[in-house]
Amino acid sequence: MTDQITRFNLAMRVLHWSMALLIFAMVFAGLAMVRALEPWQLTLLGLHKPFGTLALLLLLLRFLIRIKSSTPSLPSGMSTIQVKLAKFSHWLLYALMLIIPTSGLLMQYYAARPIVVFDFFTIPAAMVPHIEYFAVFREGHSLAILLLITVLAVHIGAALYHHFIRKDGVLKSML
Amino acid sequence: MKYTSVSLLEKGFYVASLAVALLLSPLTQAQTEQVTAQQFVDLQQGQAHFPGFRRAHAKGICVSGEFKSNGRLSQYSNATVFKAGTHPFIGRLSIAGNNPHAAELTAPVRSFALSFVTGAERWNIAMNTPPVMAVTNPHDFYQQIVALKQGKEAVKDFFAEHPESADFLAWKASYTPSSSFALETYHSINAFYLVDEKAQRQAIRWKMLPLNEESKNPYTGKDALQQEFATRLEKGSVRFNWQFIFAKQEDDENNPAKLWPSNRAKVDAGEIFITHWQPQLSGNCHALNFDPLILPSGVIATEDPILRARSAAYAESYRRRAKEQLMGALEETAND
Structure with missing residues (x-):
């Protein structure tokens, strides 16, 4: 048997922390831009959509790496x-990271709003908008965010619990 | 630095710093009392609430037709719509207000919205009869609507406190609403930039001027504008001249309350032909949010605070009526 793995590999760690930063920025940007009537709202809206597309692409990459890599086993005891x-919450996070950008893209599609991705290309939208499909994905987008915030609180709480109370290697395995 | 060439890294940095700033925003916003999109739409929909309908400009009809571009604007903007030729659109004619069953002839503000699809791009246009706003930012606009709902005295006080409303008041004094959607002049109100192939910007406003025969409206009921328009269309298309007004260096394109001097250069882009109409609920404009910040390449938004507030407010109105419709709000409602 090979050595016991105690850390996630570099690619997984980099993706974990960069997506953590991206997700936090996106959640705050999203919550701010649906309320604000300030001149920066349009700029933020124009960044939220392409970064959301990027988050989806990163997730697909991350998922591929995850199924191809060995991961540290959970501490005994x-x-x-x-x-x-622990396993359920991790798969739930993956599911939400898939559902949130996908519902965002689909709500834009059915509202007939093309998405300009960093001036490289435009994701076309429906020629004919469909308001009821829009409603499903718009409300789904919001509900999924609320669930994400809840699961993230558990996720962060669990990491701190492992590190400071159980004093095991769970948090360190991602550092 | 050109707006469109901001690097990916800078954008990322911008988002990250905005997120940090927003974390701290409850501390700073406590003092400034900023109106949110939700408060704005709450005010627009008022006490009487019509589920499934637009919160502002709730009553109207869907229209469709084409824009025959003469190509003269294409040297200032690479937007496809300005290329010489015929460009189809769908649109909407409406009156201001939250009531989808309101009487039309007495409505002081009429609106014309259009939407062009060219390739993967869309351009939404939302115009009103006034050429300027009375105020320069969404927070003052909110207070203006509050005053309007309170009555004449409050409106008088509001305008007295807002000298920037002078151009709007002068227009209002000179304007009498016509008895036809086809006889109004519709204005972009806010300014935009046309951007050419060399990324040169030109600040512009536009208006659509009626090219239709004056005639008396024979209808007097609450749907008089719709009926007159339908009758008029039976005799042929309704036409408008789409005219662009070019700002000079000294004009402030970010101030929606200030008219530009009348001697500014004007360029006619071509003619708008409305050829068909449909009732709004069964028509093809119903599902569309005419957010005027959906722009094609070749046209970009100015920093005008009222223009930049429109996306969030329109989105909130659209979200509410979409959800209500999903829940069945319009199933029993006849077209009106």
């Missing part, structure tokens, strides 16, 4: 329910 919850 965790109860079965804790292990199950």
Whole structure:
């Protein structure tokens, strides 16, 4: 048997922390731009959409790397329910990271709003808008964000719990 | 530095710093009392609430037709719509207000919105009869609507406190609403930039001037403008001249309350032909949010604070009516 892995590989760590930064920025940008009537709103809106597209592409890359890489096993001594919850919350985060940008793209599509991605290309939108499909993806986008914020709170809380209370290597495995 | 050439890195840095700034924003916003898109749309929809309808300019009709471009604007902007030729559009004629069943003839503000699709791009245009706003930012605009709802005295006080409304008041004194959608002049109000192939910008406003025969409106009911328009279309298309007004260096394109001097250069881009109309709920304009910040390449937004507030406010109105429609709000409603 090979050596026990204690850390996620470099690619996974880089993707984890860069996406963490991106997701935090996107959530705050999103919450601000749906409320603000300030002149920067349009600029922020114009950044939120291409960065959301980027987040989706990064997620697909991350998912590919995840299934091709070995990952550190959870520390021994965790109860079965804790292990199950840990695995479930990680897959739930992946699901939300997929659902959020996808619903964002689809709500723009059905509202007939093309998305300009960093002046490189334009993602076309529906010729004929469909307001009810828009409503589904618009409300879904918001609900998924609320769920994401909740799961992230658990995720961060769990990382701190492992590090400061259990004093195991879980947080360090991602540093 | 050209706006369009900001590097990816700078954009990333910008988002990150905005996120940090926004984390701290509750501290700074407590003092400035900024109106949000939600508060704005709450005010527009008022106490009487019409689920499934637009929150502003709730009553109108869908129209469609084509723009015959003469090509003269294409040296100032690479937008496809300005290339010589025929460009189809869908649009909407409406009156201001939150009531989708309101009487039309007495409505003081009429509107014309258009939407062009060219390739992967879309250009939405939302015009009103006044050529300028009374105020220069969305927060004062909010207070203006509050005053309008309070009555004449409040309006008088509001304008007295806002000397920037002089151009708007002068226009208002000279204007009498006509009895036809086809006899109004519609204005872009806010200024935009035309951008040519060398990335040169020209600040412009535009208007659409009616080219239609004066005639008396025989209808008097609450749908009089729609009925008159439908009757008029049976005799042929309704036409407008699409005219662009070019700002000079000394004109402030970011101030929507200030008219530019009348001697500014004007360029006619071509003629708008409205050929068909449809009731609004079954028509092809119903599902569209005419957010005037959906722009094609070749046209970009100025920093005008009211223009830049329009996207968030339109989005909030669209979100509300979309959700209401999904929940079945319009299933029992007849077209009006």
